[in-house]
Amino acid sequence: MRKLITLIVVDYKTMEKTVRYLEMCLEKTVPAEDLHMVIVDNDEGGRDSLSVLERLTGQMPEDTGMTIKEKRIFSGKIKGKEYLYVAAWENLGYAKGNNLGAAAAAKIYPKDAAYLFSNNDLRMREEVRLSCLMEPIKALPEVAAVGPKIIGPDGEAQTPWKKTGVVKQMFLRYLNLLLPRFCKISRFITDLDTRTTGESRYVYWLSGSFLLVDADVFNRIGGFDEGTFLYCEEMILAEKLLLERKKMYYENSVTLIHEHGQTMKRTWKSLEGICFQFESSLYYFKKYRGMSTFTEVLAKMHFRVFKALFSLKKSLLGRKKNI
Numbered sequence: 001m002r003k004l005i006t007l008i009v010v011d012y013k014t015m016e017k018t019v020r021y022l023e024m025c026l027e028k029t030v031p032a033e034d035l036h037m038v039i040v041d042n043d044e045g046g047r048d049s050l051s052v053l054e055r056l057t058g059q060m061p062e063d064t065g066m067t068i069k070e071k072r073i074f075s076g077k078i079k080g081k082e083y084l085y086v087a088a089w090e091n092l093g094y095a096k097g098n099n100l101g102a103a104a105a106a107k108i109y110p111k112d113a114a115y116l117f118s119n120n121d122l123r124m125r126e127e128v129r130l131s132c133l134m135e136p137i138k139a140l141p142e143v144a145a146v147g148p149k150i151i152g153p154d155g156e157a158q159t160p161w162k163k164t165g166v167v168k169q170m171f172l173r174y175l176n177l178l179l180p181r182f183c184k185i186s187r188f189i190t191d192l193d194t195r196t197t198g199e200s201r202y203v204y205w206l207s208g209s210f211l212l213v214d215a216d217v218f219n220r221i222g223g224f225d226e227g228t229f230l231y232c233e234e235m236i237l238a239e240k241l242l243l244e245r246k247k248m249y250y251e252n253s254v255t256l257i258h259e260h261g262q263t264m265k266r267t268w269k270s271l272e273g274i275c276f277q278f279e280s281s282l283y284y285f286k287k288y289r290g291m292s293t294f295t296e297v298l299a300k301m302h303f304r305v306f307k308a309l310f311s312l313k314k315s316l317l318g319r320k321k322n323i
Contacts (some may be wrong), residue, residue, distance in 0.1 A: 006037070006114070008115055009118055053085065096224075175306075200249070205234045
């Protein structure tokens with residue numbers, strides 16, 4: 001019996017990009033007929049997305065009359081292949097958005113073996129064989145999530161990752177953002193797992209930009225933890241899997257290119273994005289890593305000082321540009 005996979009893409013105001021990405025997936029994934037597709041629209045003005053879908057696919061998505069968590073489910077076709085469109089029409093964030101897509105998949109495609117959570121800003125320079133991603137889950141009982149080699153446009157690795165220490169993530173990371181370019185400590189605080197290049201292996205966590213997760217296990221653990229809006233979802237998922245005696249697995253035979261690096265650079269220049277990351281990290285360490293109250297208080301004090309200094313730094317840099 002064929003094991004089908006549901007590809008889930010959470011969109012936020014980039015519906016044209018999402019459609020182009022799904023078209024590429026249908027061309028590059030082998031076999032494409034083993035894919036179901038679900039789009040979760042997190043755009044508050046999502047009704048406009050239906051018109052975009054009609055323009056790009058040649059047909060208006062049809063209301064199926066079904067709902068999931070009170071959100072309507074539409075159905076359409078891209079290159080003759082059915083997709084589901086879940087009308088969230090509010091910005092649910094990463095965890096809630098993907099959980100909504102998984103819930104729709106569980107309702108419409110209950111026998112699918114896995115969920116493939118993906119961003120829409122990936123490029124496939126070669127065929128992606130679904131069997132290569134599914135094989136570790138089938139062959140290794142302890143594996144519940146598999147991710148490929150993901151690199152940026154510059155060729156730099158973006159996954160897999162080691163377990164992060166609280167000092168690095170809650171203190172040194174923000175200190176690094178304040179330091180002048182010539183004395184950055186980035187190389188000392190990176191947690192990329194580069195132990196052995198070119199080797200498929202167990203890892204602590206993988207990028208959620210393209211992550212295959214066993215559907216039964218994902219549903220059993222309650223999906224992504226919805227206590228975060230953005231960031232740290234994969235680390236939290238790794239901890240939830242460990243509670244089930246399950247692991248993540250890095251599959252080196254599949255490679256994708258991700259523009260994520262450029263997005264992250266822009267995000268980390270924004271105080272709002274940095275605040276999202278801090279709150280998610282705090283949640284992760286408190287709930288899943290046993291952070292003490294004393295360390296939590298210190299981290300919050302440190303971050304308050306950081307925010308003041310970061311705002312001052314941005315202000316001074318802005319003045320220099322205007323001179």
